[in-house]
Amino acid sequence: MNKLKQIFASVAALTLMSGVAHAEYGLNMPVGVTETSRQVYDLHMLILWVCVAIGVVVFGAMIYSMVYHRKSQGAVASQFHESMTAELVWTVIPFIILVVMAIPATKVLIEMHDSSEADMTVKITGYQWKWHYEYIGEDLDFFSSLDAASNEARQVGSGIDPSTVADYLLNVDHPLVIPVGKKVRFLLTAEDVIHAWWVPDFGWKKDAIPGLINEAWVIVDEPGVYRGQCAELCGRDHGFMPIVVEVKSEADYATWLVAQKVAKQVAKLAAIEDLDPRELKRAGKKVYRANCIACHQKKGEGLPGVFPAINGSAVATGDINKHIDIVMNGKKGTTMAAYKDQLTDLELAAVVTYQRNSLGNKVGDAVQPAEIAALR
């Protein structure tokens, strides 16, 4: 009922203020912030206008004849039904138009394929349903998934109005950061199924395919935050694996890089200390919400027949080593992935502890980050 009211209200609002309505929304392809994206935009507009022009001619002729060659206007049908000349004309002219379009298209395509002489390389790996970024040669890598606010709001029946969430569905916890004006080469691959990495402002998308690597590159002209989404159906949460790229000035980028490395060391040190199980549980809830909820569901009830429940699960209430094992190493042949490389020692310890002592389970034991580290 509530839903219906909401729908009616929005329909009413829409009809009242259509045109002036809320927010900025695009009608056309973005021009983007790279040389490539501008070329693609120009190509797009070129073909569009050619098509519009041809459309005007063709539909114009049709409409003219529908108006003037109507029986009710007393039109008498001529009986001509063949003309070699006409057929030739409308074979050759479109062909020429196509050639004219193909020339710039070929040029752009060739340039896009040239990923040589890059200043730096980032390896991007698609996971169900997050991205992993690895700065080649920098000892820096991290996962990037949908931010918590959007994630909360997008659950079925969450009751949260998406328009109150900043950048709903287009925000992540850890954005990719790259420097402005440098040629950045991307190596795209995937862990489980095919994904596609797409930031419209860069002018292209490319598939991330398990077992293969595709290459692409950008040189971004302006610092800023650019958003995109996974663009290849990759399962249940395909709609919820956005991409955010922060483009920083060279100096800011360098500072950021150092800060990241320091933070990583600090996290490593922190993981050595033993933590209060309650602390672990609290941390685990976050990890669970970010990584596991999609399949095992909010209350750990799972989806019967597809994803097992954690609530009352034999694994999550039985031998803790088995539990740790399935989380770290996954289960081959199922969608249960190996989280060993996706989560830190602390996160792994936390999520296991959380699953055993929450979601309807009360085992009472806990696992410490150091124990996880020992298992690696």
Place this chain on the structure above:
Amino acid sequence: MSSENAYYIPHDAKWPIVGSVGLTLLLGGFANELNGSTSASSVMAVGFLVLVYMMFGWFGEVIAESETGTYRHVEDASFRMGMAWFIFSEVMFFAVFFGALFYIRVFSVPWLAGEGVGVSTNEFLWPNFEATWPTNGPGDVGGEYQKMGAWGLPAINTLLLLTSGVTCTWAHWGLIANKRKQLIVGLALTVLLGFAFVGLQALEYSHGYQELNLTLGSGVYGSTFYMLTGFHGFHVTVGAIMLTVMLFRSMKGHFTPENHFAFEASAWYWHFVDVVWLGLFIFVYWL
């Protein structure tokens, strides 16, 4: 029966619906079986029997019509074209498996080994992989295995099938010249050679599985090898059964030198199977 120029249109075809039920039981049972059900194989068996029943009934009806002179030139032409285009569709079915083999050998394996667009693939994901054929891939899927040689059983099988093509044509000549004995002997030889082929292939498979550790799971080599030869073997079996039916019909005195579409259809099918085998021998075993 029908008057001189009529096109024969049968009435009340009941076999198709039987066929649909059979097919559904067979495939539905199979799907359940794949999903791990334990009782599904009996459903499959029932489905299979229903299909066999359908074929006996359907073909029986057509044979009876044929033998009572229902069909004349027009109907015969329809059957011929129908069979020809059916074989064409079968050619396309094999084409996709050959296509997969070529794609894997020409593109996928070299790319994994770093050629062309595969430079980074090789460098970052499969650094130690080199392109060879046969291969079970950079993941060494299925473990150590050996290649199936071309010049043992497969060569003998090539000989068998080629000979069977000759005996089949010889039988056809016999039929056209109304030499019934030549027809029957020729057919019998063809059928014999056909089943011998199937038997030898079974032997070859057991050799592959037991001694070479070459299985369906031996990477793309195992996959393409068994799928291509397996579907071919299945077609040989079907063709041999068709020819067996022709043999029995010949012994019962069916067919005349002018009117023997069923025989020709089976012969076409047999030659088609033969040609596919040559492709297999060259691209799967030899090169």
Place this chain on the structure above:
Amino acid sequence: MTTVTETHDDHHDHGPAKGLMRWVTTTNHKDIGTLYLIFALIMFMIGGAMAMVIRLELFQPGMQFIDPSFFNQMTTVHALVMIFGGVMPAFVGLANWMLPIMIGGPDMALPRMNNWSFWILPFAFAMLLGTFFMDGGAPASGWTIYPPLVLQGGNGFPFMIFAIHMMGISSVMGAINVIVTILNMRAPGMTLMKMPLFVWTWFITAYLLIAVMPVLAGGVTMLLTDKFYDTTFFNAAGGGDPVLFQHIFWFFGHPEVYILILPAFGVVSEIIPTFARKPLFGYSSMVYATSSIAFLSFIVWAHHMFTVGMPLQGELFFMYATMLIAVPTGVKVFNWVSTMWKGSMTFETPMLFAIGFVIMFTIGGFSGLMLAIAPADFQYHDTYFVVAHFHYVLVTGAIYAIMASAYYWLPKWTGNMYNERHGQIHFWISTVSVNVLFFPQHFLGLAGMPRRIPDYSIQFAEFNMWSSIGGFVFGLSQVFFCYIVYKTIKGGEKATDQVWEGANGLEWTLSSPPPYHSFTTAPVIK
């Protein structure tokens, strides 16, 4: 070869058998055509109902009604049902009804097989739709069933594969029947270049069918063995390649979209001359254009895969080849316009739908051409721009042509005129709403909305709402269409034999409805 002169057998003057068994065991091309058409209409409703679920969830941002994986099931099965259950059977139904009549033959060439082609379909779709009730639900990998995603499917997976096999068997048998009928059953004097264009386009479509359905069958078989028998066709670790499946699928899939549109071209080429009261312009170039389209359709498949990382030469080749298709298609469009030119036109419902077809199909064709430009497709690919493209060619293309032929031939089939006012209302509501439904999707795609997502960011809210409203209205107007068809079958003003003033062709020389056996005496072709 074409020596059919007269049809007669001892059952000749009996009508059909009575009761349900008449329909189950029939070998009559009209009965089977009717079965196909009704089946297609039911499937259109089922597929349409799924589209309504999609549009409902997309009405507003936020997840309102369904789980994301159910959304994916809806998208997948919507497409499979519409394509394999709606459009294809509808055209096979039209072929069954009209081909024998149009070429002056008594029936289809292989009547028993004709029955089987149809009677496999209900079983195949029962299997496909049955997956909704299985563990893991229906397939949710998109109709393109790409591995490795599709291999994650639940218990429904093998059922879907086998359902596709069965649809393939049905289509191949249907296609063989069409080819043989056209080659072998023409009345004396009906030379190939005298055949109506609907017959021609179906002839070529049938070749596409027997060439590509087995390819799909092979491809899905490899999926099956990859999942259950450890093969590694689509697994790089074993030396295979997930992209290989995409090549196989689109080698089938691209010709498939022409399978869906060539018969539509044929229908429109029948209807426009009738209501322009003027012979079709450029008959022979229409035939050659159709053949060129069919030929080209085999060498353009990878335009669906520009983003998979093909070598440059590959992308260039597929881009050029795809662009070329605009030439023969343009020839067809220009010929239709020239047929209308200086005609004496009236605008009954079939003509309205045919004109709607020409205009909106061309719009869809233009967006197709834009997609063909590889560098631009890097932006368009897998967005709602693509969704807009293919619904323009499929809904306002194929479906509009089917609607046009339904209105055009219903009086012939039933002997009753449909209600013209109702037809006009149906056309105008549909045409306005379908554009509200699909035109904004162009903007959505360009602005960056990916396809196959159950929820979207706020910036897309406006156009999605319009699109959904258009969708609901369009859906309701199709319910109205069902009502019109029902009323026409039940009764109405009696139709004359010729039905339309400007109609030409053998079908209009028979009574309305035609006798149970079409041409018992072969007609004489001038």
